[in-house]
Structures are given as structure tokens and as C-alpha cells.
Amino acid sequence: MNFSIVIPLYNKAGLVEMAVRSALAQSFAPLEVIVVDDGSTDDGPDRVAAIPDGRVRLVRQANAGVSQARNRGIALARGEWIGFLDADDWQHPDLLRNWARAHVSVPQADILAAGFRCIEGTQEPEPWSVAAMNPVEVVADLHRRWMRDIPFFTGSVAIRAQRLRAMQPCFPPGESCGEDLDVWFRVAEDSPVALVREQLAAYRTAVAGSLSSAHGTTLPPFLERMRARALAGTLSADQRRSALWFVAQQEITLARAQLAAGQRAEAKQSLARARYAGFGTRWMLTALMLGLPGAVASRWQSWRLAASDVYSHQGSAQ
Template sequence: MKFSVVMPLYNKARYVHSAVRSVLAQTLPPHEVIVVDDGSTDGSAAAVESIGDPRVRLLRQSNAGVSAARNRGIAEASGDWIALLDADDWYHPEMLAALAQAHQACPEADLLGTGFRKVPHLMGADPEPWPVTDNFYEVEVVDDLRQRWMRTSPFCSSSVAIRAARLKDMQPCFAEGDHYGEDLDLWFRVADTSPVAIVNAPFAANRVLSDSLSARQPRHTLPRFLQQMRDDARAGRIPPRHRESALWFVGQQEVTLAREALALGDRRTALRFLLDARRVALTRRWQLTLLMALFMPARVADSWQRWRLRSAEVFSPEGP
């Protein structure tokens, strides 16, 4: 397998050297590493140039956003698989080998992924590899990625690879101008017509930004990719076997957004999201959120939701 690793880069001079080196250190060597510098102003491009490896290609463009950078890297790639890596994340040395193992387990899958570990954003720029004990890992084959995602996120943007021919047919792959969910949008569109093969072990490290709830503003509208998903499901543009789960997934995300609005003290917006999510009104999660919106004192709701938002991902609601 020839893996082209595409890395969007914007002002990550502190981390990008380590990210690229983690690709070059793979036990299954990459075909190429394409770094797309999206108008950095902090010396990021110079950090990449200093590596001096012929497998590393640096492309430069005016700042246009992460989706445009990824799309350009995909267009330039010559491998038969395209793996993605953010410039402040990094690979375990067995990452590409694990993706190859997923392909061997399910050759028809167009989307491969592995688990990942979260690390604090301020963790050192040149971390040591972490132990992953087995030599052969369980490969989970997923037919309905939306249903699977609602249990827990099985991979992240830095632990995924997609068949290059599939991506080139979908260009522009990532919706340019979006800054919320553009990666999930692509994963689900690929998974609508292909199984997904996932190695359930952490082979990528994802640097987690600190998130100040007090600095957030309530989201008053459904993100564009979720609006499009709902429209596509209703219009029959999603395969029949996935339409109901697509509508269910959108409803669950509306419940999540309602909880975010409650945490930020906006009950009116929370109730509106819950009304829009009435398709999932029979679920315990929807009903509990409604009770919170109607009856829980604002101070208690705020404290409870702050804990929830610190301990769970927005797009992976679990439990109540």
C-alpha cells in the first residue's frame, strides 16, 4: 500500500517538525508527506524545509482554511491511500502498519481508521511513542458509521485514511468555508457507500485544545453539514439503509446543542433545539434534557452541564 500523508499547516511551528518526523519514522514507510502551508506567519514552513527529506513536499498557499489545504494536498497526492495528520498531532510508529492491517481485514473498505489518544495541548512538542502491546489488533468492520459514532468516536482526523481514487472523485472533499464538522461530513459520505474498517487501538495522538466554556457563545442554528445531512436523507440522496440513522443522528446532535445552550444559560434556544429534535423524543436523553430545560434551576443546570462538557465530546453523546 502506498500512503500519501496530507498535513494542513497553519502557525504550528512549535509542533510541525515532530508531526512530520512521526510519519517518516513509520515501520511501514510512507510514499510521501504533503504539507500544505496555509499562509503561516510564524516560521512553520521553514520548520518543514529544515527536515530535508525528499519524501516531504511543502506546498504554499494564501490562507484559505484547513479544508482548502486538505483538498489541495489530496489533489497533489500520488499514493493509492491518503492518510491525514494535523500539524500538532503525531503518529505512533506503527500507525500506517495498523491501517494496512485494517485494509487486509476488509479489502473492500474505502475508509480505514484507528483509535487515538488525547493529550494536553501544552504537552511537549517531541513526545516519546506510547506502548501498544499486541502485534495483531482487533479490526472492527462498521456498516453504519453514524450509529457507531454515537457510542464513541472510533477515530479522529489524524487517525484515518481514505482510498485516493474515492477522494479524487469527490473533490472538493472537504466543504471549504465550514469550520464545524467538515471532517465528519466527509467520513459519513464515504461510509454511506462503503464499509469502514477500524483498528481498535490508539495509533495517533490528538492534541486537545483547552476549552473555556465561559468564552463560548450559544449556537443558535444547526451546523451546515447537519442541515445538509437531514436534507439529503429526506430527499433520498442517502442510501435507504442509512436514511433513518442519518435523521436519528441529526436529532441526537440537536439534543447535544440543546445541552450546550443550557450550559450557557440560553433556555429558549435549548427548547427550540429540542423541538427540532422531536424525532428522538422517545429517548431518555431527549427527555432528561427537556426536564432540565423546564425545571432545573439555572445554577444547577450550569454546573451539571459544565461537568458534562468537560468530560464528553459534543458529537459523541453517551449515557444519559
């Protein structure tokens, strides 16, 4: 098997070389590293072009957004598997080797993934020690697994190229909030995920220009589409239940964000739409918040939201 790594680039001159080097330095060598420059105005593309390795392919396009950049990389990729890496993140040297092991362990899986760690600052990480043989978890229900803890992120996932090409445009054009989750969940709705239980990539926090989601007060489009697929009857019965439950959990979190913003009427509507979550602990706590005086509820929920990022790299706490 072989891997193509796709890196979308927009104004990350200070970090993109580290990202590319991490992909090239794999103990299981990638077939190619495709950097799609999405109209950068800094010298990041020139720095990539100067990297003396024939496996690096630089493609330039007018600014069209991260989704279009990734879709173009998919269209150009020659590998059997396509891995993803953002220009400000980093991959451990043993990531691809472990992806290959995961494929051997779970050959029916169309998604290979691994854990990750968060790092701060702009320094290049030092590779940390990892076990020679890491356990591989078979994730059959990504919706419920995601709510336990975030198992992987963009820089630690690879998908079978044949599957991605059949889904083109894979990443929803024009979207940059949950556009990656949209792809992972759509593939996982009819394929297990082979998850290596080891931190094998680094997600860089607090980077200027990062596309990581912030707490909004509207439901991201990918969740609306997930609910529509479930209600349309296109999913298995188990996946339908899990998808509706997952969206309901995000509606609860949305209700809390709206409450923190003082949008009490909108919060009540979001909580009402979360009926597929039943009357669980999170639903009941949120209903309790709505019953408190407005200023008290807003302060309480603002404090709770400060600790988590719902739609991207952090789980939803109770």
C-alpha cells in the same frame, strides 16, 4: 498499496516537525508527506523545508482555511490512499502498517481507521507498545458507532484516493467546525469503515490555535447537510434512519448547550426538531431540564457540558 499523508499547516512552528517526523518514521513507509502551508506567519514552513527527506513536499498558499489546505493536498497526492494528520498531532510508528492490514481484512472498505489517545503539552510522545496483530472492526453504521465512543479522529484515518478525488472539494471550503466529520460520514454512508482496535495516533489537547470544536449554540453545517441528504432520499433506508437519529442526538446536545447559555426558547425548538430520537433517555432528561427553573437548569447543564466535546473528539453522554 501506498499512502500519501496530507498535513495542513498554519502557525504551528513548535509542533509541525514532530508531526512530519512521526509520518516519516512509519514501519510501513509512506510514499510522501505533503505539507500544505496555509499562509503561516511563523517559521513553521521553513522548518519543514529543512527536513532532509525527499518524501516531504512543502506547498505554500495564501491563507484560505484548513479545508482548502486539505483539498489542495488531496489534489496533489500521488498515493493510492490518503491519510490525514494535523500539524499539532502525532502518528504511532505502526499506524500505516495497521492501515495496510485493515485493507487486507476488509478490502471493500474505502475508509481505514484506528483508535487514538489524547495527550497534553508540547513534548514529543514516546511510542507505546502495541500488539503485533490488532483486531479489525467492520463499522457498517458510523452514525450509531460514533455515539458509542469516538472511534477515530483526523490523524488516524485514511481514505481511498479515487473516492476523495470524486468528491472534490472534499472538505467544505471555509468551514473549520465538523469539516472532517463531513467527509468521514459522507464516505461511510456507502462504504464500511475498517477500524483497527488499537490506539495508533495522538491528539494533542489544549493547543493554542487548535481548530477543535467547542460547544456552540447553533447546529454545525455538516449536520444540516447530513439531514438534508437523508430527507432527500439519497441514502439507503438503514443509513437514512441512522443519519436522522444521529442528527437528532446532536439536536438534543445543542438544546442542552442553548439551555446552559440561557437560550430557553431556542433549546425548546432544538428539542422539538430532535423528534427522530423518539422519547429516549437523553430526550427525556433534556425535557426535564427545560422544566426546571432557568438558573438551576443552566447550572446543571453547564456542569454536564464541561465534560464533553460534542462535535469533534468526545461522545455525547446521557
